[in-house]
């Protein structure tokens with residue numbers, strides 16, 4: 001959606017998408033219920049309001065079970081989650097399961113439960129409740145807080161965003177500096193992935209660990225979805241700006257379609273056609289350009305290989321389909337000798 005739209009026209013779904021485009025942190029807001037039992041829910045509506053006096057707010061849906069508890073409690077806690085607490089966020093947003101199980105909790109006498117391992121935990125006294133549409137805005141005065149030195153958890157467009165771990169750096173230190181990827185098709189469709197905590201979809205890739213083979217790394221990833229594919233040609237070789245790792249993308253064709261579309265860790269798989277304009281879903285500009293080229297070249301049944309250069313990259317077209325290299329399968333190699341050669 002690029003043009004101007006009226007809020008009445010777009011409805012709650014469109015509004016939710018818009019609000020989700022605002023990158024936030026994630027908190028768990030806690031309080032004690034009337035009977036003294038701990039309660040809490042995941043909230044990204046937390047906002048700092050005032051330094052003097054120190055005020056914060058959180059919005060709670062009128063329909064949430066926590067609404068009655070939070071608007072009635074004298075004190076409430078705001079726990080700013082760390083990037084190691086995605087599971088805590090999920091537990092406190094889920095209608096099933098026990099929320100506090102396995103958590104280490106601290107609390108001041110009469111205060112709300114504060115979750116150890118959070119980036120920060122704030123003890124607030126309820127100051128004001130403002131009814132606003134389908135939510136209640138609960139404003140609290142900060143009585144005290146504690147900090148822990150963890151990187152925060154982010155939330156954007158319905159997915160978690162991890163900032164602090166330097167996961168890419170760790171991968172690089174432990175790996176080869178090479179990422180292999182695959183443009184893997186099934187008839188008209190191409191396979192894309194969405195990893196938990198990532199903001200967009202991506203072409204499947206695997207960062208090679210030291211000693212790992214590029215021929216097996218991608219099949220292992222796909223195998224988790226029950227997908228089998230044959231890879232048969234190089235499609236592009238490039239390094240995205242600011243990333244030291246070399247990317248090698250191969251073309252592939254699925255020989256067995258996916259048996260499942262989601263892994264236990266939340267990684268999702270989708271098959272998209274050109275008509276779905278999947279480039280608008282991808283998060284890397286290089287991947288968008290690559291996918292467009294893939295569809296265009298497939299239509300012409302004439303593929304090229306891209307590699308990046310100082311002046312914007314080059315594509316070389318190649319004729320025909322790949323042929324087996326070994327001479328006993330194809331006969332004498334023109335101009336070759338009798339010794340085994342490897343490409």
Ligand SMILES: Cc1cc2nc3c(=O)[nH]c(=O)nc-3n(C[C@H](O)[C@H](O)[C@H](O)COP(=O)(O)O)c2cc1C
Pocket residue numbers: 026040041042043044045046059060061063064065066067089092093094095155
């Ligand atoms: C990242 C994230 C942020 C959320 N933010 C809010 C919020 O600010 N306010 C709210 O009422 N619900 C929010 N929710 C939804 C609640 O956590 C969810 O509805 C929860 O089940 C409510 O629990 P309850 O019904 O026990 O109160 C959020 C969920 C997630 C995953």
